[in-house]
Amino acid sequence: MPSAGTVHLSHIQxxxxxxxxxxxxxxxxxxxxxxxxxxxxxxxQAKTLKEQIVGAWTLVSWxxxxxxxxxxxxxxxxxxxxxxxxxxxxxxxxxxKADLPKISSNDAMKPTAEEAEAIVIGxxxxxxxxxxxxxxxxxxxxxxxTTLTNQLGIPQKxxxxxxxxxxxxxxxxxxxxxxGKIDVVWKRA
Numbered sequence: 001m002p003s004a005g006t007v008h009l010s011h012i013q014x015x016x017x018x019x020x021x022x023x024x025x026x027x028x029x030x031x032x033x034x035x036x037x038x039x040x041x042x043x044x045q046a047k048t049l050k051e052q053i054v055g056a057w058t059l060v061s062w063x064x065x066x067x068x069x070x071x072x073x074x075x076x077x078x079x080x081x082x083x084x085x086x087x088x089x090x091x092x093x094x095x096x097k098a099d100l101p102k103i104s105s106n107d108a109m110k111p112t113a114e115e116a117e118a119i120v121i122g123x124x125x126x127x128x129x130x131x132x133x134x135x136x137x138x139x140x141x142x143x144x145x146t147t148l149t150n151q152l153g154i155p156q157k158x159x160x161x162x163x164x165x166x167x168x169x170x171x172x173x174x175x176x177x178x179x180g181k182i183d184v185v186w187k188r189a
Contacts, residue, residue, distance in 0.1 A: 050132040052163050053139065057083045057186035059095055060167075065181040075122065083186055088132055091141065093131045097122035139170075 018076065039085040059081030074080075081095035101118050126146035131161040132139045135179045141156035158170045165188070 021144075027080060040077075049134050049137060049139075049160060049163070053085045053132065053160075053168070054087050056189035057168060058189045059083070060185040062095060062182065062184050062189050064175060064180050064182045067178075083189065085130060089129050090127075092127035093127075094125040095123065118153065120147070126151065143186075 002033055032098055048124070053059050059079050062075050062079050062081070062092050064074060067070060075095055075097050076099075078098045079095055080098050081093070083091070083093045085091045101115050103115050106113070126141075126148070128144035129142045130139050131142075137149070137160045139158050139160065141158065143151050143154075143156065146152060156172070158172055161169045161183075167188070168186045170184055170186075172184070174180075175182050
């Protein structure tokens with residue numbers, strides 16, 4: 001026996017419809033209405049990983065865990081960045097420290113040695129194509145251009161550790177030169 005407050009589809013059908021031919025339409029309407037009540041995250045799970053990734057993301061955090069277990073916050077505590085993925089399999093990424101120095105000469109071609117070093121250490125940008133491995137929950141980036149040219153020609157694998165409607169956490173299992181795992185958290189822009 002159903003508990004108080006429980007309503008079964010057959011009960012609704014018997015109250016609303018007297019004709020058996022109308023019952024399938026009622027089932028469809030009730031199921032459709034019920035799907036609209038599902039949480040957004042549940043509906044997102046029905047999407048493929050690629051469909052969930054597509055869009056613009058802003059950086060929340062970036063941390064490198066070195067082989068000895070120490071952590072490197074290359075872009076400090078308040079990094080800035082954006083990562084964009086298109087439906088067509090193109091992407092672009094830029095990450096930087098929030099406090100990059102201004103170039104004192106006001107000429108991008110004439111930074112001081114200290115300014116140039118701070119900008120190179122405090123920022124990275126790259127773009128290219130990406131593919132998604134749904135089964136492995138990973139994506140592979142093929143770079144067409146990057147500020148760290150050592151990355152060109154090397155497929156860049158990212159493991160999707162978690163993804164929801166508004167947040168994505170992925171990791172790079174091996175930073176360039178085997179410098180340790182990099183964990184990155186993004187929020188949907």
